[in-house]
Amino acid sequence: MDTLTSMRVFRLAVDAKSFAAAARRLDMSPAMASKHVMHLERRLGTLLLNRTSRHLSLTESGATYFEHVRQLLDELDDVESAVSQSTAAPHGTLKLSVPVWMANPDFVGVLNDYRTRYPDVRFDVDLSGRFVNLVEEGFDLALRVTNPLSLGPALIARPIAPVTFHLVASPHYLRKAGAPADAQALARHMMLGYSAFPANSALEAEGPRGIEAFKFDPALQTNNETLLRLAALEGMGLAFLPKVLISRDLEAGTLEAVLTDYRFFGTKLYGVYRHRRYLSSKVRTFLDFLCDDARLLL
Incomplete structure (x- = not known):
C-alpha cells in the first residue's frame, strides 16, 4: 500500500473528522480509507486515531504524527506547485466558497469562460453563506467580503473587486x-x-x-x-x-x-486562501482571471 497516499488519507480524515469525507475527496471507498490509516498504524506500531461509530479523534501519538504529516504534505505540494507553474496547465477540482449573491449570471459566465480556457479544471462551489474553515474543510479558495486584518496569519486575502x-x-x-x-x-x-x-x-x-x-x-x-x-x-x-x-x-x-x-x-471582494509559499496553478490562474474580468467590477 502506498504510504504517501495513506498519509494524505490520514490528513484528510483528521481534517474532516470522517473516513467517508476523506474517501470522497480521494475518490475511494470509506473502507479503503480506513485500511490506509491502519497501514500507517501497523507501519508505526502505534494507534493514531480513536474510532467510534460517529467520531474520530487523535491519540497523543496521532497528534504528533499529524503535525509532521501536515507540514511534510504542505511542503511537497509547494514543490509540485512551484514546478507546475511553469510546466503544467491548471487541472483538478477547485473547491470554492462564495457569497450567496454570487449565484448570478455574471459570475456563472466567469466560471464558464475560465473552464473554456482551462478545461481540465472542475468546480466544486459552496453557496451556503457560512464562514467556512479553509484548512479543515479542504477549500482551495474563498471569495469573501471581509476585513483582511481579521483573518489571522494562516490566511492571505487578495483584493479582487469593489462591491x-x-x-x-x-x-x-x-x-x-x-x-x-x-x-x-x-x-x-x-x-x-x-x-x-x-x-x-x-x-x-x-x-x-x-x-x-x-x-x-x-x-x-x-x-x-x-x-x-x-x-x-x-x-x-x-x-x-x-x-x-x-x-x-x-x-x-x-x-x-x-x-x-x-x-x-x-x-471589497477578496480572494482568501491558505498561506503557502506557492499557490497551485488552478488557484493562481483563477484569481488572476477574476481580477481581470470586468463583469465583477460593478
Whole structure:
C-alpha cells in the first residue's frame, strides 16, 4: 500500500473528522480509507486515531504524527506547485466558497469562460453563506467580503473587486409609495433588511450633504441576498443589494435605483486562501482571471 497516499488519507480524515469525507475527496471507498490509516498504524506500531461509530479523534501519538504529516504534505505540494507553474496547465477540482449573491449570471459566465480556457479544471462551489474553515474543510479558495486584518496569519486575502451596493425597489412599489428624497426618509418606507444590520440600528451613508445617519425598521429581514432581491422584485419594499446581483434587473427596468447620489456600504471582494509559499496553478490562474474580468467590477 502506498504510504504517501495513506498519509494524505490520514490528513484528510483528521481534517474532516470522517473516513467517508476523506474517501470522497480521494475518490475511494470509506473502507479503503480506513485500511490506509491502519497501514500507517501497523507501519508505526502505534494507534493514531480513536474510532467510534460517529467520531474520530487523535491519540497523543496521532497528534504528533499529524503535525509532521501536515507540514511534510504542505511542503511537497509547494514543490509540485512551484514546478507546475511553469510546466503544467491548471487541472483538478477547485473547491470554492462564495457569497450567496454570487449565484448570478455574471459570475456563472466567469466560471464558464475560465473552464473554456482551462478545461481540465472542475468546480466544486459552496453557496451556503457560512464562514467556512479553509484548512479543515479542504477549500482551495474563498471569495469573501471581509476585513483582511481579521483573518489571522494562516490566511492571505487578495483584493479582487469593489462591491457596490444600491438601494433599489420595483417600479410598482415606487409608484405606490414614492421615491425617498433623502436617507432620513427611509424610516417612513417599507424596507427589506439584511440580518447583519439589527432593526432600528443607526447606519450611515455618504450623501450630498456629507455623512448622514439614518434608521429603518425592516418589514423583512434575512441573511440571504437572493431572497431580498426576489422580495424587492415583488414590490415588498426597498432593499440594499450588491450591483453584481441586480445589474440585469436594473438594465431591464424590473428594479430601479433610488438615492443614486448616496454611497451605501462600499466594500471589497477578496480572494482568501491558505498561506503557502506557492499557490497551485488552478488557484493562481483563477484569481488572476477574476481580477481581470470586468463583469465583477460593478
